[in-house]
Amino acid sequence: LIIFDRYARQGVLPISYFDNIARYVRSGGAVLVAAGPDYASQTSIWRTPLDSILPAEPVGVSEQAFTARLSNLGKRHPVTRGLEGANSEPPHWSRFFRLVDTRNPINPPIMEGADGKPLLLLSRQGEGRVALLLSDHIWLWARGYEGGGPHLDLLRRTSHWLMKQPDLDEEALRLKVEGRDLVVLRQTMADTVQPVTVTSPSGATRQVTLTAGEPGEWRASLSADELGLWQATDGSLKALINVGPVNPKEFAEVTSTTEALRPLLQTTGGDTRRVADSGSIDLPRVLPVRASTVFRGEGWLGVKMRDASVVRGIGVLPIFSGLIGLLLLLGAFASTWLREGR
Numbered sequence: 001l002i003i004f005d006r007y008a009r010q011g012v013l014p015i016s017y018f019d020n021i022a023r024y025v026r027s028g029g030a031v032l033v034a035a036g037p038d039y040a041s042q043t044s045i046w047r048t049p050l051d052s053i054l055p056a057e058p059v060g061v062s063e064q065a066f067t068a069r070l071s072n073l074g075k076r077h078p079v080t081r082g083l084e085g086a087n088s089e090p091p092h093w094s095r096f097f098r099l100v101d102t103r104n105p106i107n108p109p110i111m112e113g114a115d116g117k118p119l120l121l122l123s124r125q126g127e128g129r130v131a132l133l134l135s136d137h138i139w140l141w142a143r144g145y146e147g148g149g150p151h152l153d154l155l156r157r158t159s160h161w162l163m164k165q166p167d168l169d170e171e172a173l174r175l176k177v178e179g180r181d182l183v184v185l186r187q188t189m190a191d192t193v194q195p196v197t198v199t200s201p202s203g204a205t206r207q208v209t210l211t212a213g214e215p216g217e218w219r220a221s222l223s224a225d226e227l228g229l230w231q232a233t234d235g236s237l238k239a240l241i242n243v244g245p246v247n248p249k250e251f252a253e254v255t256s257t258t259e260a261l262r263p264l265l266q267t268t269g270g271d272t273r274r275v276a277d278s279g280s281i282d283l284p285r286v287l288p289v290r291a292s293t294v295f296r297g298e299g300w301l302g303v304k305m306r307d308a309s310v311v312r313g314i315g316v317l318p319i320f321s322g323l324i325g326l327l328l329l330l331g332a333f334a335s336t337w338l339r340e341g342r
Contacts, residue, residue, distance in 0.1 A: 001030045001162055006136050007045055008038035018048035025053050026126030030162035036136030037061050039100050055121040055132045056102035065095045066114035068135075068149075074110030076189050076216025078168040079122065079157045084150045094146035096137040120154075122161065129162045173237035175230060182224040182243065184232055185217065186210050193218045194234045201228025201243075208232075271296035 002021060025031055033054065038044060040058035051057070067090045074080040085092035099113040109118035113135065121132040141149030161168040172187040173196070186193050196208045210218035224230070227244045253260075258272045265271055269292075275283060285300040295302035 001032060001159060004031070004033045004035075004045060006034060006036040006038050008041060008043040009045065009048065010043065015048060018045070018050050022049050022053050025128035025130060028127040030129045030131075030164075032131045032133075032159065032162055034133045034136060034138070035100050036098070037100070039134070053123075053125040053128075053130050055107060055123040055130060056105040056118060056134075058100055059103050060101045062099045062101055062114060062117070063097065064099075064114055065097050066099065067091060067095050068093060068119055069112050071109050071112050071116075073108050073189065074112075074120075077110045077122075077170060078187060078216070079161050080110050080120075080154070081214065081216055083153055086150075091149075092147065093149035094140050094144075096135050096140065098135055098137055100134040102134060120158075122158075129164070131158050131162055133158075171237065173232060173234060173239045175232055175239045175241035177224060177241065177243055178221070180224055181221045182230060182241070184208055184210065184220045184222075184239075186219070186234070186237075187217055189216060196220070196232050196234045198222065199231040201226045201230065269293050269295045271301060273301070 002024075021029075021031065031050075031053070033039070033045070035058070039046065040061050044058060046054060046058055069091055070080050070083070070086050075086075080086070096113065099117060099119065102118055105118050105121055106123045107121060109121050111118075111120035113119040117134075119134050121134070123130050123132075138149075138151050138155075140146075141151035157168060166172065169187065170189050172185075174185040174187070176183050176185065182198070184196050184198065186196065193210050196210060197205055198208055199205045206222070208220045208222060210220045213219045224243045228242065230241050230243055232239045258274060261272050273282075273284060275281060287300050287302050288305045289295055289302035290305045290307075292302070295304060
């Protein structure tokens, strides 16, 4: 994640560096720009090759008090949904006093400033992501001015979204277990969602219709009446979850030990040993045992011969001997002569 915090060009970074950053973002990287008046100046990073990936073009700076608000899109977006203080009107946040004016935004903003102007823009560029915060007064939230605001949550979520944390994806399908119920969750920025097909561990399928919950989140629940791997898909997204004990027996004790099988081996006359211990390798001899109830000893282990199959005889037929071999040899000479003759 590359962060430009009120950065202005001062001749330190050559233009080729900005071009490399733009290519880096399109290839899967991320850039966060915390903009102030510098973004609208002659030394703005907009006036570099970064203009091809930045979400909006600066046109000036507004110096007036305003309260940040979530846009309709922001109320659904995982980065801003549920921010503390956002549900009141106006939001229970301190005011900002500066906003960079922009035009031609690539996407609608998820946070707005005065007169509905963009305050926080998120965009995808190729395989990468870009975030643009158009005010340098978020420090007022951190200082507790007029009660402050959720600066930590906002910046942390924005950074994690830029670094592609799955929980913050705009479009996602998830499964989770609540008690004895399986809950299907669909995160989306759209107004409607498709039904979800749920497949149980036994292979039985059922179609589930989701209902709207919080903004941008749809859900449904069904009884998790089978243990094992459940699957869900809406045709484009897929989710998996294992329903079962929190601590299954196979993971209760994963330390290598010779004691787990000892009671069974004492009953059957067998034994268990470590092949490698303290850096040395000790391989016991493996011997066939027929009429005995003991299958272990000093330096050896026995394998009980049950005579489940018996070899009665072996037949050998040489191919290249006698008349058959002579005929094959003559045939090979004849084919070679014909080929060379052509």
